[in-house]
Amino acid sequence: MAPVMDRTALVALRRAVCAIEECPAETLGGVALRRFGGASARLETGVARFDAALGGGLRQGALTEIRTDETRQAAAAAGFALALARLLPEDGRPLIWIAAADALAEAGLPHAPGLAALFGAGGLIVAPARALAQALWIAEEAAASGAARAVLIELRGDPARLDLTATRRLDRRAHAAGRPVLLIRHAAPPRPTAAPVRLAIAAAPFAAADALFPFGAAFTITVEKSPVARPLSLNLEWNADDRRFSDAAPHPGAVVSPPFGRSHSPAASRPGLAHERRRA
Amino acid sequence: MSDAAPEARGLVFWRRDGAADRLAALDEAAERLGLAPGMALADARAMHPGLEALLHDEADDARLLSGLADWCDRFTPLVAFDGDDGLFLDVTGCAHLFGGEKAMLDDALARLMHLGFAARGALAATAGAAHAAARFRCGDVIEAGDEAALLSPLPLVALRLEKAVRAGLESVGLKTAGALIAAPRAPLARRFGADALIRLDRALGRLDEPLSPRRILPLVSAERRLAEPISQSEDVERLVTMLAKSLAGELERRGEGARLVELTLYRLDGAVNRLVVGASRAVRDPDALRRLFRERLAALGDDLDAGFGYDMARLSVLEAAAFDARQERLDGEAGDAPRxxxxxxxxRIRARxxxxxxxxxAFVDSAxxxxxxxxxxxxxxxxxPPPRRDDDSVAAxxxxxxxxxxxxxxxxxxxxxEVPDGPPVRFRWRRALxxxxxxxxxxxxxxxxxxxxAGRTxxxxxxxxxxGRRWWLARDGLYGxxxxxxxxxxxxxx
Incomplete structure (x- = not known):
């Protein structure tokens, strides 16, 4: 009689088969594969309330939208995206940073020494794209190839071409490769996209009054959209030496309120949803 | 080429020669009127007022000849210019592909005629003999060893001599190549220079004559002639796969992979399109090459004018590099796969x-x-990764x-x-304070x-x-x- 295989081993085997057959994990196995598969692995930031608001961390194989209200917040948005990429295991793959030419001209070029000091010396490839269609094509190809640790796309404004279809294509490719695609949109209003998570980013002062330029970065992050639909605004600080985020007490000087009562605030969750019930 | 209509007016090209405008080239109708190159344009116009005269453009001629040379690539990769009105095709080892030397020559001349060119051609064992035969015995194949018999009755023009040398030889009564062959060599060399004899020896096959090909000779190439011309880019892609498969075997034998590959597409009407893709790692896989060319074709889009279609294609490897075979691991996680x-x-991105x-x-050691x-x-x-500075431990x-x-x-x-040498208290950037x-x-x-x-501190x-936004501000120049x-x-x- 064959020994009973435990569930984890079975899942691992199925994943190996999937990798050989080059088929998405879902087509072979059941629900368990979705939970353990590489595409749905979670990227945990280590800040409990942030992870909880994202439904247990950021999904690795997915498109994540990072939005700023103004182009002058570009460095904060890029810094946060790079910090997320830094949390991924180091595997020799470079980071591919695709940017529309106007975004680079407005927000500045990536500066490798500064990037290395804060976010590690992993390889960086910058792809300046002349047009949005070009940027999206490079992004799709890069996301599908699995050659990059993470793919960053940086765009400005609210182009009509970046619609549900375009973002869904990116999301599917990220899902198939199991690697994150981070879409940074500068000076962009919140718009419906296929990204499961949307975060609004702004720069924040460091909480400690004496530390002006430690090797880190500080952000104010607002979770505008997530699978669990729990709005949250918090200040995060990135510590480059420890390679982790920490929850910083909001600086009294600058607090960005969560979007409430605005025309494009997230819709209230429908009654009867799981987390509402839990709260009751 | 013309129907010799009796009322044909004649077309001439003229060029400025010193103080006079002289005829440079003429068509058959003008030739029948009794005109000849070198004649003054004014004289020709006086004789035939209905003559159509156009300015001769040498650059256009050169462009036409170079286009024709591209077209000739279909016969052999080694095509060289012969002066400004001829082409050398080195068909060593190619003739059997066209059913023999005579068949190849006839095929080339027939195709040129269909393209609308009045071409003369001949095939010989040396470039000099071929040059002479093409001009004086069009359509013949001269066997090796028959060069002397071919050249003997021909005038000195057949030998590609410089004008002054030719005039000098003719003035002493040496009017045919045969007379030159028979003449004693030492006095000839002393009086007219070694060049005349070198030309003669090359034509006779006593000396080798190197031809300089117009294009880099490919390391490996594969070609295919199509019975039915193709114009769709999908068909071109399929053709690339087929050609790449035949290249793969040869590359494998050499232990190499391609780094620079050129696809030459010969259009039905004689135009030639060339697409080049580079690979950062040596590739041999037909599918990888197909994908590179797909991006190249997509980038060209409508710029690639297939016209009536392509009837021949050649895939050539211009640069190759050692291809290191790797063992796939059984668990499918090849260590080199991400790279x-x-x-x-x-x-692919660069191809498109x-x-x-x-x-x-790219890093430079600079402050x-x-x-x-x-x-x-x-x-x-x-x-x-950025370089680390080892020289200064504090800085490191x-x-x-x-x-x-x-x-x-x-x-x-x-x-x-606040103070001249201090940090700013407020600043205005892009109209915001x-x-x-x-x-x-x-x-x-x-x-x-x-x-x-010459900058400042x-x-x-x-x-x-x-x-909470953090900026890097600079004051260019110190006070003082x-x-x-x-x-x-x-x-x-x-």
């Missing part, structure tokens, strides 16, 4: 969007930030803070500082005089504005050094 995926991705589409940081790291075209190898421990994003060029701002909450600095960077910089400050130091915003921190 290979990156190389293929980069090649050009060399500048992908950039990677000036805009010089220390710049973005250079990505060459396919994994990008380097805490490198100076550098911004995440750098503006190139630095943007001019208006700044107000920023109040500095905290500042750190200065970090003083002197111009690199050893590189010939810069003081860099790291500042945080009242909303410059009359009015200017402020710049050079970067932004995360």
């Amino acid at each position: 290979e995926a990156l190389a293929l991705l980069a090649d 969007l050009g060399e500048q589409a992908l950039l990677a940081p 000036l930030p805009e010089r220390a790291a710049r973005l250079a075209p990505f060459d396919g190898s994994p990008p380097d 421990e805490s490198p100076p803070a550098r911004p995440l994003r750098l503006f190139a060029p630095a943007e001019r701002i208006e700044a107000v500082a 920023y109040r500095v909450a905290r500042a750190e600095g200065p970090e003083r960077l002197a111009p690199e005089w050893w590189r010939g910089d 810069r003081d860099y400050y790291r500042v945080e504005d009242d909303s 050094e410059a009359a009015t130091p200017r402020w710049y915003l050079h970067g932004a921190f995360a």
Whole structure:
């Protein structure tokens, strides 16, 4: 009689088969594969309330939208995206940073020494794209190839071409490769996209009054959209030496309120949803 | 080519020759009227007022000949120019593909006639003999060893001699090549230079004559003639796969992979399209080559004018590199797979969007930030990490803070500082006012005089504005050094 295989081993085997057959994990196995598969692995930031608001961390194989209200917040948005990429295991793959030419001209070029000091010396490839269609094509190809640790796309404004279809294509490719695609949109209003998570980013002062330029970065992050639909605004600080985020007490000087009562605030969750019930 | 209509007016081309305008070339109708090259244009017009005269353009002639040479690539990869009105085709080892030498020659002449050219051609064992035969015995195949018999009755024009030398030889009564062959060599060489004899020896096959091909000879190439012309880019892709499969075997035998591949498409009407793709790693896989050419074709889009279709294609490897075979691991996780995926991705992006589409940081040991790291075209190898400075232990421990994003060029701002040498208290950038909450600095960077910089000393400050955004500001010039130091915003921190 064959020994009973435990569930984890079975899942691992199925994943190996999937990798050989080059088929998405879902087509072979059941629900368990979705939970353990590489595409749905979670990227945990280590800040409990942030992870909880994202439904247990950021999904690795997915498109994540990072939005700023103004182009002058570009460095904060890029810094946060790079910090997320830094949390991924180091595997020799470079980071591919695709940017529309106007975004680079407005927000500045990536500066490798500064990037290395804060976010590690992993390889960086910058792809300046002349047009949005070009940027999206490079992004799709890069996301599908699995050659990059993470793919960053940086765009400005609210182009009509970046619609549900375009973002869904990116999301599917990220899902198939199991690697994150981070879409940074500068000076962009919140718009419906296929990204499961949307975060609004702004720069924040460091909480400690004496530390002006430690090797880190500080952000104010607002979770505008997530699978669990729990709005949250918090200040995060990135510590480059420890390679982790920490929850910083909001600086009294600058607090960005969560979007409430605005025309494009997230819709209230429908009654009867799981987390509402839990709260009751 | 013309129907010899009796009322044909004749077309002549003229060019300015010294003080006179002289006829350079004429068509058959003009020839029948009794005109000849070298005649004065005024005389020709006086004789035949209905003559059509156009200015002769040598550049156009050269372009036509070069287009024709491209077309001739279908017979052999080695095509060279013969003066400004002829082409040499080295068909060594190619003739059997066309059913023998005579059949090949007839085929070439027939095709040229269908394209509308009045061409003469001949085939011989030496370039000099072929040159002479093409002009005086069109359509013949001269066997090796028959060169002397061919040349003997021909005038000296057949020997490609310089005009002055030819005139000199003719003035002493040597009017045919045969007379030149029979004449004693030493006095000839003394009087007319060695060149005449070298030409003669080359034509006779006593000396080798190197031909300089117009294009780089491919290392390996595969070609296919099509019975039915194709014009769809999908069909071209399929053809690339077929050709790449036949190349793969030869590359494998050489232990190499292709780094630079050229696809030559011969259009039905004689035009030739060339597409070149580069690979950052040696490739042999037909599918990988097909994908590279797909991007190249997509980038061309409508620019690739297939016209009535292509009837022949050739895939040539222009550059190759050693191809190291790898053993796939059983668990499918080949250690080199990510690098290979990156190389293929980069090649495809560059095939479609050009060399500048992908950039990677290149580092220079310099204190000036805009010089220390710049973005250079990505060459396919994994990008380097920034170098660590070992010479200065303090600097190595805490490198100076550098911004995440750098503006190139630095943007001019208006700044107000409390004291002339201090950090600014507020500044205006892009029409918005920023109040500095905290500042750190200065970090003083002197111009690199050893590189010939004529710039001024810069003081860099790291500042945080009242909303928490962090900037890298620079004052260009110290007080005292410059009359009015200017402020710049050079970067932004995360």
